[in-house]
Amino acid sequence: MAKKCAVITGVTGQDGAYLSQLLLGKGYRVIGVARRSSHYGMATHRLDWLGIGGQVEVVDGDLLDLGGMARIIRDAQPDEVYNLAAQSFVKTSWDQPVLTSQATGVGVTNMLEAVRLEAPGAHFYQASSSEMYGLIQEPIQSEKTPFYPRSPYAVAKLMGHWMTVNYRESFGLHASSGILFNHESPLRGLEFVTRKVTDAVARIKLGLATELRMGNMDATRDWGHAKDYVRAMWLMLQQETADDYVVATNRTVSVRAFVEAAFAHVDLNPDKYIVIDPAFMRPAEVEVLHGNADKAKHKLGWTPEITLEQMIGEMVDADMARHRKAGA
Numbered sequence: 001m002a003k004k005c006a007v008i009t010g011v012t013g014q015d016g017a018y019l020s021q022l023l024l025g026k027g028y029r030v031i032g033v034a035r036r037s038s039h040y041g042m043a044t045h046r047l048d049w050l051g052i053g054g055q056v057e058v059v060d061g062d063l064l065d066l067g068g069m070a071r072i073i074r075d076a077q078p079d080e081v082y083n084l085a086a087q088s089f090v091k092t093s094w095d096q097p098v099l100t101s102q103a104t105g106v107g108v109t110n111m112l113e114a115v116r117l118e119a120p121g122a123h124f125y126q127a128s129s130s131e132m133y134g135l136i137q138e139p140i141q142s143e144k145t146p147f148y149p150r151s152p153y154a155v156a157k158l159m160g161h162w163m164t165v166n167y168r169e170s171f172g173l174h175a176s177s178g179i180l181f182n183h184e185s186p187l188r189g190l191e192f193v194t195r196k197v198t199d200a201v202a203r204i205k206l207g208l209a210t211e212l213r214m215g216n217m218d219a220t221r222d223w224g225h226a227k228d229y230v231r232a233m234w235l236m237l238q239q240e241t242a243d244d245y246v247v248a249t250n251r252t253v254s255v256r257a258f259v260e261a262a263f264a265h266v267d268l269n270p271d272k273y274i275v276i277d278p279a280f281m282r283p284a285e286v287e288v289l290h291g292n293a294d295k296a297k298h299k300l301g302w303t304p305e306i307t308l309e310q311m312i313g314e315m316v317d318a319d320m321a322r323h324r325k326a327g328a
């Protein structure tokens, strides 16, 4: 039987790396779309960290370029398309609202168009976000909870989500939207709070830093592990019919509790190192996110396997190892 083929946008990001690993393990041909950069070799550092750098076919492409994306889809004739590319950092979206609208919102329309025109039978995944719930309308959020976005990022994601639903209903595309709650790993970007914390904890423990500057420590998030969450993406595209699914752990924890657990992992007291810095506060905050993934559990048979405590330990240990290696 011919190998299945998947196209992944955002292949240089956290989820792109773990999803590539999952699909390669299942025998897929994986084509990863990456933006052209003058920095040779930088693009595949996450794939390299997972030891799969040479196994993904990386092609140049930008979500804003419909013609280029359509050519990639036409040439690949993929079975599955995972649209993971986005300007994904909430705080930056207030500084770059137009760019965020284009990449994170209109970019989804470009991908849906490319699929509709060039490979309408392909199964399509859109990386939607729990940020769309924003000012939460229910204490625990499911597929039925109304949205109330609180940042340009969340507004753009909402556009992408509804465009995915619309292409499914208008053109019969097998297009699914995964409403994923925050998910982290040692490959998470350093600007996100979890990785910022684990990296700082590692540097403090190794004597390379003396403080950790933080914003709102009271916000709570439903944090899972990226490796578990990419499995849910794949499961969505294996279903007979396309649908929308919340992916979450059903446990919400404060930023403060995350910080305490990360410091505790290396036997340090956070109170000695934390400095609250208004520079890390946001114009509008999402105070609480807490997901109900019962639909994913019952329809996809998906449950998370990695606990928050295991993930924090893995992230701190990986950052310790990175800094030790850099200093060696």
Ligand code: NDP
Residues within 6 Å of the ligand: 009, 010, 011, 012, 013, 014, 015, 016, 033, 034, 035, 061, 062, 063, 064, 083, 084, 085, 086, 087, 088, 089, 103, 107, 127, 128, 129, 130, 179, 180, 181, 182, 183, 184, 189
């Ligand atoms: P990352 O920020 O790690 O990766 C984003 C990817 O998008 C990078 O590969 C980036 O490329 C690429 N990208 C950005 N703009 C463009 C563009 N114009 N054209 C082509 N590629 C582009 O995000 P994650 O891996 O964490 O997340 C994957 C997706 O899931 C994102 O859409 C994110 O918004 C969404 N999501 C993530 C959650 C999480 O907790 N991680 C939760 C819910 C949704 P480059 O390397 O060149 O910057």
Ligand code: GDP
Residues within 6 Å of the ligand: 090, 091, 131, 182, 191, 192, 193, 194, 196, 213, 214, 215, 216, 217, 219, 220, 221, 255, 280, 281, 282, 285, 286, 287
């Ligand atoms: P988000 O949920 O996609 O915005 O993911 P982040 O990891 O960027 O932020 C999660 C929460 O941590 C938000 O409520 C932030 O306000 C809060 N937070 C507190 N301090 C910081 C910080 O220094 N950096 C970041 N990125 N977030 C912080």
